[in-house]
Amino acid sequence: MRILQLHCDYIEFTPIKKEIKSAEEIDPQSKRFEEVVVAFIAVEDGDNPDVAAKAMTEISDSMKKIGCNKLLLYPYAHLSSKLASPSIAMSILKQMEGKANGLEIFRAPFGWTKSYKMQVKGHPLAENSKTITANGDKESTSDALKAESKIQSFWHIMTPDGKMHDVSKFDFSKHQNLEVLAKYEAAKKRSVDEPSPHVKLMKKLAIADYEPASDAGNMRFFPNGRLIKSLIEQYVTDRVTDYGGMEVETPIMYDSHHPSMESYFHRFPARQYNVHSEGKQLFLRFAACFGQFLMAKDFQMSYKNLPLKLYELTRYSFRREQSGELVGLRRLRAFTMPDCHALCKDMPQAKEEFRKRFDLSREVINGLGLDESDFEMAIRFTEDFYNENKQLIEELVRKIGKPVLVEMWKERFFYFVLKWEFNYIDNLGKASALSTDQIDVENGKRYNIEFIDENNKPQNPIILHNSPSGAVERVIYVLLEKAAMDQREGRKPMLPLWLSPTQVRVIPVKPEFLEYCEKLADKISENYVRIDVDDRNESIGKSIRDAEIEWIRYIIVIGEKEVNAKTLSIRDRKTGNVRNLTVDELVKEIKEEIKGKPFMRLNMNRGVSKRPQIMV
RNA sequence: GCCUCGAUAGCUCAGCCUGGUAGAGCGAACGCCUCGUAAGCGUUAGGCCGCGGGAUCGAAUCCCGCUCGAGGCUCCA
Structure with missing residues (x-):
């Protein structure tokens, strides 16, 4: 059963004509109700008297909270795509009507095309939808989760001087x-379909x-x-x-029926995973x-x-x-x-x-x-x-x-x-x-x-x-979102150096320099730097491009010149320029930047050619 | 959970409207090239066209259901 519940200033409806053969025989007169809760109801396949009873309990509970005692049950097929047959639907509606629970109940006629006019109140609890099903043991939902929607909150902005401002009057121009x-206004630059x-x-x-x-x-x-x-x-x-x-x-799962659990559970607004094992009802923390x-x-x-x-x-x-x-x-x-x-x-x-x-x-x-x-x-x-x-x-x-x-x-x-x-x-x-x-x-x-x-x-x-x-x-x-923002605004996206999977990549100009590259990588990695070697026989341009696509911060190219010189040619992603530094200078610069942060070794084979491609 | 849209090679996508042999680029394997700072060249392999059903002589293509994903809504410690 699906219910759309609206707290209204008034509703007025007029039966126009019979929609189905089994429509109720009534006098098609307009009716008007004021200060009323209207429950639009679609009775679904499988609904039974229990569902009717449960629905009435839920409706009357919520009506107590908003302090309204007048209820109009309004048959409304459009809430569901798997409706019960008209005869069952009608009998369920009548059962609901019979369970007054101290409410003043009215019902709009079943099986008629009706025109209606209504005004819904503007308070937070005025609109509410419910789905109620027969095999209703369902999983229990935290009371806190249910309560959350009913909390009455007062929203303000507090400025650093300690003053409270009404959220609706606060000037957000400098605080978008x-x-x-x-949520005072939807973000204007929201990109759709992205x-x-x-x-x-x-x-x-x-x-x-x-x-x-x-x-x-x-x-x-x-x-x-x-x-x-x-x-x-x-x-x-x-x-x-x-x-x-x-x-x-501590363990990741707990017995839902442990006394401390049961009550805490209901104070925490979250839905949980349930696990049944050997007759126990466990839930994941x-x-x-x-x-x-x-x-x-x-x-x-x-x-x-x-x-x-x-x-x-x-x-x-x-x-x-x-x-x-x-x-x-x-x-x-x-x-x-x-x-x-x-x-x-x-x-x-x-x-x-x-x-x-x-x-x-x-x-x-x-x-x-x-x-x-x-x-x-x-x-x-x-x-x-x-x-x-x-x-x-x-x-x-x-x-x-x-x-x-x-x-x-x-x-x-x-x-x-x-x-x-x-x-x-x-x-x-x-x-x-x-x-x-x-x-x-x-x-x-x-x-x-x-x-x-x-x-x-x-x-x-x-x-x-x-x-x-x-x-x-x-x-x-x-x-990643921050990096995406950089990218969008024309800057090079990067991860913090201490979090970069590869901090330095060495690329030989020709395979004959590979051995030199490996030795260099040995030396630099001794200093707790994550360095790898592009040992594929690819063009230099291709290797650089691949390293840039991986957001690698430092790219060292080793050729004739470097083998015979004291300094390395280092391409720095941050500037896009090539700098000449000694090994010690490079290590020092990296250490300075990642100071105070943990270090872990490379989590992949050092040789790029040995790695699987993870293309997802 | 609701509404809308999507799913085709490992990846990104074309083909679908208007039914009739499954396409490209990248990547992979193999070979050539031996290269100086963002893509060198060639050959080959690679497909249950998400899954299940339907209408059709015939479905990637049309219809229905499901699964997964995306966006929106709702929600959000």
Whole structure:
């Protein structure tokens, strides 16, 4: 059964003529209803009395929320392409009509062509559609997910001076990306019919691709992609370790009926993958929270141990996002997310820690090659929290130094009272969250995590949830989108040197110089540089071209001249010019540029001729 | 999830409207060339025309369903 539910100021309809033979016998008079909820209903093949009952429960539930008591059931075939037969449809509609649930119910005649006129109200809950099916055990959906659509939010812009501005009155002329984020207006330069640029790049650069044999949104990563991911993962892990995070590893699936799970599940707005095994109903984690909380519950902790920081790089977290929402590396169903929780003894400590993690997140984002101009911040909190903690919130906004989007809730819907995130706005005007942190006042208790306070009393900690970088795949997406933007504006697209699968390529002018090239590559790679050798017998022009297509930063050509000289001819992608440097000068320049970043060795055979072509 | 569009060689695509032997470039294999900063030359191999059904004497081509993808909507830690 499909239902389109509209809260109306009024509806007026007139039966015109019978559409089918079995149409109801009625007096074809116009009718008018005011302050009414109209439910357009298509009864589908397979619908039964249970469906009718369930539909009425759902309708009356939502009507209670909007405070309306008058319901008009309006048969409407056009909502479905697999309608039930008219006789069944009519009987189901009559059953619905009979289940008043305390409502005042009316029904428009079945089987008639009707003309109608209506005015739908303009509030957020006025329009709503439902699909109800017979084998309705379905999978359970998180209550939070359901609640999310009903939350009443107040949107503002906060400027670095701490002032709140009405979103509708704020001047966005200097903050166009923020405007996109605020969705106040659709991005003007949205290119239609154009696939997300990074999708093409992730394939061309042999980073990642869809795996049709898996579920949508589960990607495969080629050697280049695996290397880039590993480096980003290592970088984030290093920074979190510096901050004091202790790395742990927890299971990727959990029993849905474990008592702590069941209730948390309903506080987290996500759809999950379900796995049935030996009579157990397991679900795949959508974050590292479960594992870490269940672990922390078994720790014996004193207030002296707090703040305690647990960190896990989840490979993977799973969220069964709507299929239409999945795009390349931007939105996945299986993704790698660094997730760092801090258990804090009280709100003052939580706030202090929150500040540190804000700085940590900015450092990580900067280290990944993004700066403040690349993202827009959103900050969300409950009204109470804001009133008691204005200073903290204003401090964060001041640090970012530009206006941020504010969402304020009248009451707390989720487990957190404060949350911020950095959002990247891409070439198509899409916003996606990267780093985020939250103050969670609920799960310490739910998971029975306890520490002993100064007075020898057990307490539940406040928990911060931070991902300093956001999903690793999403970081790659952002880097590729930024490169695509460079390309579009006439600059050479590049990856940061520390993330380039090949940093230096050596090309011999003729095969007789190949041995010299190999020795040179040996020498340079000893200095932790990823260098490979084009050992194919191709023309020099062809080899250069291929290296440029791979976005390789340094290209060294070895011929007669170089063999007999102290310096190398190095083509630098950044400038497009050829420079003459000694080996030491080149190594020094590279080391300088990748300072502080992790290193991994080449993840492919050094000889280009030995590699398969990954052409996707 | 909904709407629209798409799927042909490893890759990028033409052919489809108007049904009758499957096409190109790149890549691959082999050979020639031995080359100085973005594509040297030749030969050969390579196709369940996404999958399943239908109408037709006959389908890559027309119709229906499915799968996967793209864009939009909805959604979005």
